[in-house]
Amino acid sequence: MIDLFKEVAEPSRRNLLAQLQAGPRSVTDLVISTGLKQPNVSNHLAKLRARGIVRASKVGRQVFYTLASAEVEATLRGLIEPADTEEPTAIPIDDAPKQYARAACAGDEPTCTRIIDTLVRQGVSLLRIYQQVLAQAMELIGKWYEVQAIDEGQEHLASAITERMMARVVHYAPAPKRNAQLAILGCVEGNWHSIGLRMVSDYLRLSGWKNLYLGASVPTTSFLSAVREHKPHLVLVNCTYSEQRDEAIRLIHRLVEHRDQCGGGFLIGLGGRCVNEDPQSFIDAGADFSAPNLFVFAEEVIPRLESSASSLGVFTNHKKYD
């Protein structure tokens, strides 16, 4: 006879078992419904599995967990209440940006959370949620702002919610394997558009890089001090607002100057809306590469950085990333 009393007395395991009373769940489902961290959920499930309380079965690329037997189900029924099991309706990814953008501009964070959680549950990757939902929603919000359908306060509101949703998506992602390479990332002085760079930073970190994310509007002198102190392998700069173009070029010149003096071998990558308008001019100023969006950065640039390929430069968008 399995001793379920001990398991049920532990709050996280009680919570997980209550979810499993409702039927099979993947680790992602359980992370979302319990609010526990992914490694924590995996750890508890491994122990419950070793004790014969749950079992795992693979369906496609996902592993689903269920209660191990009718005996476990019957015993649990007397010990805990099953969790509320209402299944959210699926969201087609093409509809998500508009639904999300509307909710974000209205400051409706619970709806944004539901959209994001549903997509995660549907198995949509972090890369696609960032690029095809959040980045597109921000573009849409830009259009609504241009035609004065929303005001600047709503643009700020939506941006703040998006930053929180990104943290949420990262929380569900599997823990990265560590790689010894360090990247420093920051927005050029005067540029407050940090969402795109944050996406790049999160993706790089989940790919195993160590990151120092300096955030929005980093004073050029502070940027250089961080590079001097931490000796990164990669420096990534966002320039979105065209008013900051000259400052970005100045920053590239100073970074190249420092690299020549110290003989350090870091690469300089540029991105953001202003860079995308004329990427070659940033390469001419000394940057090693630019990439127009997160898909291209993830699938074309990171593999080359990790194989120390010499051919960098301007990466362009391909049809397959549309």
Ligand code: B12
């Ligand atoms: C949200 C937003 C804001 C927010 C920013 C909040 C934040 N925390 O980021 C707030 C409200 C603060 C803001 C302020 C302003 N904004 Co504004 N803003 C936008 C908006 C709507 C969306 C930007 C965004 O988040 N896009 C989504 C991200 C994911 O895209 P992204 O940055 O391009 O990043 C992607 C790629 O470029 C790439 N990438 C990004 N960085 C890097 C770095 C590297 C190294 C690499 C390889 C790749 C890479 O990966 C990302 C994912 O694919 C745009 C409209 C638009 N269509 O862009 C206007 C926009 C950028 N803003 C604009 C303006 C004018 C302003 C303001 C002056 C006034 C205002 N309120 O509109 C101030 C200026 C502030 C300043 N000094 O920087 C203009 C800029 C025009 C220009 N001439 O450059 C735009 C284009 C709106 C417009 N059509 O007029 N803004």
